[in-house]
Amino acid sequence: xxxxxxxxxxxxxxxxxxxxxxxxxxxxxxxxxxxxxxxxxxxxxxxxxxxxxxxxxxxxxxxxxxxxxxxxxxxxxxxxxxxxxxxxxxxxxxxxxxxxxxxxxxxxxxxxxxxxxxxxxxxxxxxxxxxxxxxxxxxxxxxxxxxxxxxxxxxxxxxxxxxxxxxxxxxxxxxxxxxxxxxxxxxxxxxxxxxxxxxxxxxxxxxxxxxxxxxxxxxxxxxxxxxxxxxxxxxxxxxxxxxxxxxxxxxxxxxxxxxxxxxxxxxxxxxxxxxxxxxxxxxxxxxxxxxxxxxxxxxxxxxxxxxxxxxxxxxxxxxxxxxxxxxxxxxxxxxxxxxxxxxxxxxxxxxxxxxxxxxxxxxxxxxxxxxxxxxxxxxxxxxxxxxx
Ligand code: KIV
Ligand code: ZN
Numbered sequence: 001x002x003x004x005x006x007x008x009x010x011x012x013x014x015x016x017x018x019x020x021x022x023x024x025x026x027x028x029x030x031x032x033x034x035x036x037x038x039x040x041x042x043x044x045x046x047x048x049x050x051x052x053x054x055x056x057x058x059x060x061x062x063x064x065x066x067x068x069x070x071x072x073x074x075x076x077x078x079x080x081x082x083x084x085x086x087x088x089x090x091x092x093x094x095x096x097x098x099x100x101x102x103x104x105x106x107x108x109x110x111x112x113x114x115x116x117x118x119x120x121x122x123x124x125x126x127x128x129x130x131x132x133x134x135x136x137x138x139x140x141x142x143x144x145x146x147x148x149x150x151x152x153x154x155x156x157x158x159x160x161x162x163x164x165x166x167x168x169x170x171x172x173x174x175x176x177x178x179x180x181x182x183x184x185x186x187x188x189x190x191x192x193x194x195x196x197x198x199x200x201x202x203x204x205x206x207x208x209x210x211x212x213x214x215x216x217x218x219x220x221x222x223x224x225x226x227x228x229x230x231x232x233x234x235x236x237x238x239x240x241x242x243x244x245x246x247x248x249x250x251x252x253x254x255x256x257x258x259x260x261x262x263x264x265x266x267x268x269x270x271x272x273x274x275x276x277x278x279x280x281x282x283x284x285x286x287x288x289x290x291x292x293x294x295x296x297x298x299x300x301x302x303x304x305x306x307x308x309x310x311x312x313x314x315x316x317x318x319x320x321x322x323x324x325x326x327x328x329x330x331x332x333x334x335x336x337x338x339x340x341x342x343x344x345x346x347x348x349x350x351x352x353x354x355x356x357x358x359x360x361x362x363x364x365x366x367x368x369x370x371x372x373x374x375x376x377x378x379x380x381x382x383x384x385x386x387x388x
Contacts, residue, residue, distance in 0.1 A: 003256045007042040007225040014045040016229035022277040026058045033062045040260040048074040049088035050081040063092035070094040077101040077126035086133035097130040100140030103147040124162045131163035138166035145171030153191045160194040174207030182217035189222045201225035211240040230273040243287040267320035293324040298333030328370035356382045
């Protein structure tokens with residue numbers, strides 16, 4: 001069975017940077033862009049050039065240094081936005097302009113105060129204008145998640161005629177259910193003339209915690225580009241997390257989809273973005289959270305020590321984590337205590353372990369976590385017979 005590639009479009013530097021209080025300067029953005037390029041990201045959305053002189057500069061400088069990835073700049077469906085983006089992207093080896101407009105009734109009536117006919121006209125004009133600068137033009141139908149499918153199909157068909165190479169179907173408000181979002185992609189594939197010549201892209205927000213599930217559902221139904229950010233950062237509750245979609249394709253070969261991301265760089269990339277933005281990663285975050293490979297309950301620890309696969313579906317080394325950790329707490333059992341004691345130099349017999357375990361529980365009941373130094377204290381406080 002042939003496997004299809006899903007392109008990874010990273011928008012950490014654009015949508016990701018829309019996190020309140022997490023602004024990056026050009027130097028920080030250059031470091032991140034270089035690392036994303038090196039990790040195998042296919043498209044780097046470098047910014048929204050017309051939004052500020054700082055963003056214009058960042059997109060310009062990123063365009064100069066990126067070697068492999070396409071560099072993309074965001075615009076509204078506004079002529080001047082597109083002119084400015086084209087200028088910022090002029091040094092890029094592979095430039096892409098990402099333009100678009102709201103297509104849901106909510107956006108048309110309450111934000112843009114216009115009609116569906118006008119939206120189509122503006123969308124077509126924007127794509128045609130972008131096409132006068134670059135070959136690669138991505139169109140976003142903002143709030144596509146809440147856009148009526150028949151109208152969305154009409155917009156898509158028109159922008160394809162105007163030269164769009166990628167159709168971005170954003171669930172801007174994170175509203176869709178995975179089946180609903182997947183069905184939307186399927187509907188477009190079946191009802192838009194010319195769609196076989198363009199790439200369909202998923203851009204899902206996480207307001208209901210379904211961004212990753214929706215993106216995967218989109219890919220299962222024919223999308224071949226996913227827009228995502230490191231650590232899932234972004235506007236409000238964030239975007240689809242890059243590390244999650246990449247590892248889902250890797251751990252589920254049954255989907256016959258793959259990416260070109262070097263997964264061993266994921267953990268370090270997560271740290272770089274977290275530190276640059278001053279935004280901590282929640283400990284239970286999938287793939288890159290501090291607890292993603294930490295085992296704390298006795299039953300799980302016993303299993304993992306016997307065979308890692310009993311409670312781990314990912315080898316931590318595959319995402320750049322040295323090894324899983326066995327965390328000692330009052331919920332831990334003898335197997336975990338023996339394992340950690342051995343790591344710090346004590347080979348305990350069964351009888352010795354029974355004695356040390358009693359002392360361990362006294363410590364663990366008053367301390368959240370037992371560290372290596374505590375193990376020495378516990379052993380010293382235990383009345384052990386024989387040599388250690
Ligand atoms: O969420 C969204 O709709 C966007 C577009 C600008 C692509 O970020
Ligand atoms: Zn977005």
